[in-house]
Amino acid sequence: MSAETLAPDATDAQAAAGAGPEARQMDLLRFATAGSVDDGKSTLIGRLLYDTKSLFTDQLAAVEAVSAARGDEYTNLALLTDGLRAEREQGITIDVAYRYFATPRRKFIIADTPGHIQYTRNMVTGASTADLALILVDARKGLVEQSRRHAFLCSLLRVPHLVLCVNKMDLVDWSQEVFERIADEFTAFAAKLDVPDLTVVPISALKGDNIVARSENMPWYEGPSLLHHLERVHIASDRNLVDVRFPVQYVIRPQSTTVTDYRGYAGQVASGVLKAGDEVMVLPSGFTSRIASVETSDGPVDEAFPPMSVTVRLTDEIDISRGDMICRPNNAPTVAQDIEAMVCWMDETRPLQVGGKYAIKHTTRSARAIVRGLHYRLDINSLHRDETAGELKLNEIGRVRLRTTIPLLADEYRRNRTTGGFVIIDEATNRTVGAGMIVEAG
Amino acid sequence: MTAPAAYQVSHLDALEAESIFVMREVVAEMERPVLLFSGGKDSIVMLRLAQKAFAPANIPFPVMHVDTGHNFPEVLEYRDQRVAELGLQLIVASVPEALAKGLVRESADGMRNRIQTPVLLDAVEKHRFDALFGGARRDEEKARAKERVFSFRDEFGQWDPKNQRPELWALYNGRHHPGESIRVFPLSNWTELDVWHYIARERIPLPSIYYAHEREVIERDGMLYAVNEFFRARAGEVSFKAQVRYRTVGDASCTAAVRSDADTVEKVIEEVAATRITERGATRGDDRVSEAAMEDRKREGYF
Numbered sequence: 244m245s246a247e248t249l250a251p252d253a254t255d256a257q258a259a260a261g262a263g264p265e266a267r268q269m270d271l272l273r274f275a276t277a278g279s280v281d282d283g284k285s286t287l288i289g290r291l292l293y294d295t296k297s298l299f300t301d302q303l304a305a306v307e308a309v310s311a312a313r314g315d316e317y318t319n320l321a322l323l324t325d326g327l328r329a330e331r332e333q334g335i336t337i338d339v340a341y342r343y344f345a346t347p348r349r350k351f352i353i354a355d356t357p358g359h360i361q362y363t364r365n366m367v368t369g370a371s372t373a374d375l376a377l378i379l380v381d382a383r384k385g386l387v388e389q390s391r392r393h394a395f396l397c398s399l400l401r402v403p404h405l406v407l408c409v410n411k412m413d414l415v416d417w418s419q420e421v422f423e424r425i426a427d428e429f430t431a432f433a434a435k436l437d438v439p440d441l442t443v444v445p446i447s448a449l450k451g452d453n454i455v456a457r458s459e460n461m462p463w464y465e466g467p468s469l470l471h472h473l474e475r476v477h478i479a480s481d482r483n484l485v486d487v488r489f490p491v492q493y494v495i496r497p498q499s500t501t502v503t504d505y506r507g508y509a510g511q512v513a514s515g516v517l518k519a520g521d522e523v524m525v526l527p528s529g530f531t532s533r534i535a536s537v538e539t540s541d542g543p544v545d546e547a548f549p550p551m552s553v554t555v556r557l558t559d560e561i562d563i564s565r566g567d568m569i570c571r572p573n574n575a576p577t578v579a580q581d582i583e584a585m586v587c588w589m590d591e592t593r594p595l596q597v598g599g600k601y602a603i604k605h606t607t608r609s610a611r612a613i614v615r616g617l618h619y620r621l622d623i624n625s626l627h628r629d630e631t632a633g634e635l636k637l638n639e640i641g642r643v644r645l646r647t648t649i650p651l652l653a654d655e656y657r658r659n660r661t662t663g664g665f666v667i668i669d670e671a672t673n674r675t676v677g678a679g680m681i682v683e684a685g
Numbered sequence: 686m687t688a689p690a691a692y693q694v695s696h697l698d699a700l701e702a703e704s705i706f707v708m709r710e711v712v713a714e715m716e717r718p719v720l721l722f723s724g725g726k727d728s729i730v731m732l733r734l735a736q737k738a739f740a741p742a743n744i745p746f747p748v749m750h751v752d753t754g755h756n757f758p759e760v761l762e763y764r765d766q767r768v769a770e771l772g773l774q775l776i777v778a779s780v781p782e783a784l785a786k787g788l789v790r791e792s793a794d795g796m797r798n799r800i801q802t803p804v805l806l807d808a809v810e811k812h813r814f815d816a817l818f819g820g821a822r823r824d825e826e827k828a829r830a831k832e833r834v835f836s837f838r839d840e841f842g843q844w845d846p847k848n849q850r851p852e853l854w855a856l857y858n859g860r861h862h863p864g865e866s867i868r869v870f871p872l873s874n875w876t877e878l879d880v881w882h883y884i885a886r887e888r889i890p891l892p893s894i895y896y897a898h899e900r901e902v903i904e905r906d907g908m909l910y911a912v913n914e915f916f917r918a919r920a921g922e923v924s925f926k927a928q929v930r931y932r933t934v935g936d937a938s939c940t941a942a943v944r945s946d947a948d949t950v951e952k953v954i955e956e957v958a959a960t961r962i963t964e965r966g967a968t969r970g971d972d973r974v975s976e977a978a979m980e981d982r983k984r985e986g987y988f
Contacts, residue, residue, distance in 0.1 A: 271696040301966035302827075338849060340830045341823045343876050350696040352874055364851055371853040479693050493709045497742035505741060511706045511855070516692070540740035548692050552705040552738070565713050589851050604856050607713070666856045673837075673860035675850040 278379030297344035487515030490606035566608035590676035605665035656680035727820030778808035842986030908941035
């Protein structure tokens with residue numbers, strides 16, 4: 244038998260229910276969850292997976308068996324995400340766990356960040372790619388220090404949508420008053436943080452109220468259920484379609500007798516819309532040209548926009564390599580070696596120090612950098628700025644001035660999460676030790 | 686500003702774009718990448734993504750098959766045909782050869798899943814590969830749910846789950862010292878159903894064993910194993926014919942089939958969408974050893 248004869252009929256495949264229009268039109272929402280185990284976060288995630296039929300019977304059986312063996316009084320859904328041996332032994336969550344579920348409208352990727360150990364580092368990691376962040380509070384306790392910290396980190400990472408779930412409403416007699424007090428307090432706090440979109444939902448993750456369907460126990464709540472909101476929150480306009488930024492990732496030049504003189508610039512569109520005929524500028528050289536075509540392996544496309552991975556060809560032969568950026572002559576990032584950034588430090592062994600030298604990766608460009616100054620360290624609970632700080636330790640955040648060996652092609656992070664973010668790497672250990680968000684370049 | 690509907694991308698397009706980005710990143714930054722190709726559906730999808738990432742140029746790295754010697758003939762045939770079509774260099778890291786040389790010893794239960802790890806690591810060292818593409822997905826298993834897209838391995842190929850590099854935005858850190866390597870998982874964010882939707886959309890041919898067919902099987906521990914030269918009936922076990930298909934393709938001595946009538950890709954999609962058991966839970970004897978079987982193998986250098 245040959246592989247060809249084994250291929251199922253493609254026409255049938257196109258018509259199939261699961262492969263048909265329904266599956267094609269689903270989009271993708273990435274969200275981060277924050278909260279401690281006590282807030283019922285694992286129960287909520289378990290509930291979302293279970294109610295969307297994304298939790299499998301063998302997974303559930305394994306969790307039930309381990310729960311029973313440990314003497315837990317109830318099936319501990321935290322064990323679904325706490326998969327590592329060390330985690331189960333110590334009863335803690337070490338790392339960001341990724342979970343997946345889908346409804347006919349959307350595929351969801353959950354970055355589940357643990358509540359305690361190395362909290363900030365994990366939350367920042369999970370939030371960096373999130374379209375939405377979900378913060379849980381216990382209705383009996385109201386906002387705690389951690390809730391404010393979560394909200395602050397979401398705003399620092401510019402997560403466009405925030406959802407506060409007031410959980411365990413069943414334990415406060417489904418009280419509208421309790422809910423509104425917490426919602427008002429959080430809304431007031433979020434207003435100081437520049438959170439673009441906030442939704443507050445009263446839920447009971449344990450009982451399933453307002454998770455998939457609207458709760459009958461809280462008729463006073465007129466908003467959507469959590470899943471309804473997650474399925475419909477409008478994320479397409481979160482992308483920046485204005486500023487054309489195409490970091491060149493790789494130059495495709497086939498060494499082939501059939502394809503000759505081909506030179507294409509491969510990359511993923513960071514922002515803006517690119518199309519054939521557009522006048523473009525290439526940085527850092529500043530040369531200008533026009534787009535001859537925008538291609539994928541399936542042929543030319545009319546337009547490319549985020550997050551498409553494409554190959555751009557230009558009408559002129561100019562010297563372009565990895566790390567260069569294609570933009571527009573009248574709308575370009577700043578070409579700068581002096582960078583002001585908020586930095587979250589992620590290394591437990593050595594703190595960030597003024598004078599320290601590191602490698603940094605920004606878009607597809609790598610450089611070395613020296614820390615010229617630390618303006619202040621931010622207390623993420625009080626938002627107080629400590630201007631006497633001399634270093635940043637693990638999980639600390641501060642405003643830093645960097646000088647790079649080669650210019651970065653940079654935008655403010657608040658304007659562009661792709662061309663505004665960078666990571667700091669220790670040149671001796673090769674570990675990723677920090678995350679930076681550009682405040683000002685040049 | 687509200688984006689017109691035309692600027693929307695489907696979840697499959699978003700996943701494809703992310704995977705292509707990851708593959709290009711590896712080729713741009715690493716010295717000697719290789720793609721692990723088992724002839725399983727995930728590695729087949731990965732190979733298609735590699736084609737797309739570098740077109741119209743050829744795939745700029747070789748593929749490697751870690752051959753346990755317990756193969757499904759349909760899969761080997763598929764492997765050789767695909768490699769020839771794409772003009773790829775195929776490296777076979779052979780467990781039977783390693784057994785003959787005394788590099789590894791057969792385990793008591795006859796399963797070769799564990800002993801393929803030293804064979805893989807030996808080939809990595811010999812060819813000085815510094816980046817290995819694997820088709821593992823985070824939805825497969827809970828130890829994998831915490832794996833990075835760029836997963837650092839020390840000079841022994843070991844994974845240390847407590848010492849992983851934070852992975853922010855799309856900024857992957859592939860830096861390493863000589864002898865160390867990075868396992869790269871371009872399909873990290875895909876689910877089994879996404880893979881099947883993509884196979885349907887891209888009309889990707891698969892080895893025939895992924896579709897329903899009649900086979901002589903034995904039921905053991907609630908799983909259906911094909912009777913073949915690597916898997917024999919024990920006393921008291923009676924083989925019978927059943928309509929089955931494979932959800933995963935691994936070592937033929939520990940990969941089980943599932944009862945299925947799904948003989949086309951659309952029927953498989955319907956079946957996968959409705960199933961209530963994970964693919965590894967339904968088909969892999971090797972994961973049933975203990976609660977942390979996968980984690981333990983990964984620490985030793987397994988994928």
